[in-house]
Amino acid sequence: MNQQLQDFARSTLKANLRKCTLEQLSIFNRMYSPDDLEKSIDDVVDAMPEKRLDWAMQQIQRTLDK
Numbered sequence: 546m547n548q549q550l551q552d553f554a555r556s557t558l559k560a561n562l563r564k565c566t567l568e569q570l571s572i573f574n575r576m577y578s579p580d581d582l583e584k585s586i587d588d589v590v591d592a593m594p595e596k597r598l599d600w601a602m603q604q605i606q607r608t609l610d611k
Contacts (some may be wrong), residue, residue: 546595554598558590561605569608577601 546554562570570586577597578589593601 546598551595551598554602555590555593558598558601558605559587561602561609562586562590564609565605573601573605 562573565573571582574582574584574586574589577593578584584592590601
């Protein structure tokens, strides 16, 4: 994935995560930053490996669709 796509994915994730409940954010944080549960969601998204961005976007979209 090129840098422009990564930037788009990260910004989309951050925007969509702002629509989630605190419980949903907590689950996301535990999944993608299990060693630092105090890390902000923006920092978690920024630190995510590129290969996990697509799956995370799909998860968040499904969550919001419910």
